[in-house]
Amino acid sequence: MRRALASIVLAPVVLHLAPSFAQGVDRKNFSGADAFAFTRQAVALGPRPDGSPAIAKLRSMIKQQLAMRGCETISDRFTAQTPDGPVPMENIIAKFAGRSGRAIAVSGHYDTKKMANFVGANDGGSSTGVLLELAAALQGRPRVDDVYVIFFDGEEAFHEWTDTDSLYGSRHLAEKWNADGTNRRLKALINVDMTGDKNLRLIWDTNSVASVRKLVWDVADSLGYSGAFPRQGSPIADDHMPFINAGVRAVDLIDFDSQTTFWHTPQDTIDKLDPHSFEVIGAVVMKSIEELEQQK
Numbered sequence: 001m002r003r004a005l006a007s008i009v010l011a012p013v014v015l016h017l018a019p020s021f022a023q024g025v026d027r028k029n030f031s032g033a034d035a036f037a038f039t040r041q042a043v044a045l046g047p048r049p050d051g052s053p054a055i056a057k058l059r060s061m062i063k064q065q066l067a068m069r070g071c072e073t074i075s076d077r078f079t080a081q082t083p084d085g086p087v088p089m090e091n092i093i094a095k096f097a098g099r100s101g102r103a104i105a106v107s108g109h110y111d112t113k114k115m116a117n118f119v120g121a122n123d124g125g126s127s128t129g130v131l132l133e134l135a136a137a138l139q140g141r142p143r144v145d146d147v148y149v150i151f152f153d154g155e156e157a158f159h160e161w162t163d164t165d166s167l168y169g170s171r172h173l174a175e176k177w178n179a180d181g182t183n184r185r186l187k188a189l190i191n192v193d194m195t196g197d198k199n200l201r202l203i204w205d206t207n208s209v210a211s212v213r214k215l216v217w218d219v220a221d222s223l224g225y226s227g228a229f230p231r232q233g234s235p236i237a238d239d240h241m242p243f244i245n246a247g248v249r250a251v252d253l254i255d256f257d258s259q260t261t262f263w264h265t266p267q268d269t270i271d272k273l274d275p276h277s278f279e280v281i282g283a284v285v286m287k288s289i290e291e292l293e294q295q296k
């Protein structure tokens with residue numbers, strides 16, 4: 001991910017307990033603790049850049065989890081043309097089928113940037129944990145719309161971030177879904193990236209589509225999380241961009257405060273994360289899905 005402007009205001013954030021959702025025998029609420037535990041498992045594999053044995057293990061772990069969730073799992077394999085040559089990559093997509101013909105997507109990336117001693121607890125790890133727990137929380141709930149949970153590969157640049165060296169997985173899927181018509185069925189795509197740090201405070205990304213950004217931010221207000229969702233920000237380039245360019249209403253949820261996210265440093269480790277931040281993101285995303293399903 002890359003930001004175009006540097007203006008960060010630090011403020012203490014007061015977070016409240018998430019409300020509970022209706023719970024049946026075969027349903028669970030999104031648990032921040034469980035999402036954090038998934039992230040810890042991913043981080044324990046070590047650095048997870050493309051081409052590493054660790055990312056192959058993580059793909060297996062993601063698929064094992066999704067196999068228990070009563071969803072369809074789709075492997076979107078492709079070869080990325082990188083500055084280091086062709087690299088095999090794989091987006092992993094969980095589909096929870098609805099009845100309306102419309103669809104909602106929640107996405108994030110699971111690769112980590114290739115850097116010495118970089119395990120990407122927040123950057124790559126937190127999105128993986130959020131999405132795995134989201135799949136657990138979506139399990140067994142009747143759906144209006146199809147809900148896709150997308151684990152993007154290849155978000156990170158191999159060298160310096162450019163339009164062609166970045167966002168490999170999301171660029172691939174946006175193109176594929178343009179061709180097969182899936183993008184036209186999407187009511188929205190919500191991307192999460194670096195949302196596990198303590199003192200969660202998201203960027204109000206000005207590249208995101210205003211209507212869906214407002215929906216998500218209003219949901220956060222309604223749940224008492226306004227402190228983590230300030231309405232000031234700057235433009236962010238992230239996995240939502242290929243979908244925005246394809247005409248999809250997409251929004252990016254990202255904390256890019258260098259003081260709390262330890263972005264692209266060896267200090268981006270599990271001890272810098274807070275299960276409560278996962279709880280906040282999970283509650284906001286789950287309620288945003290419900291609100292989007294009520295829209296025509």
Ligand SMILES: [Zn+2]
Nearest residue numbers: 001113123156
């Ligand atoms: Zn990164």
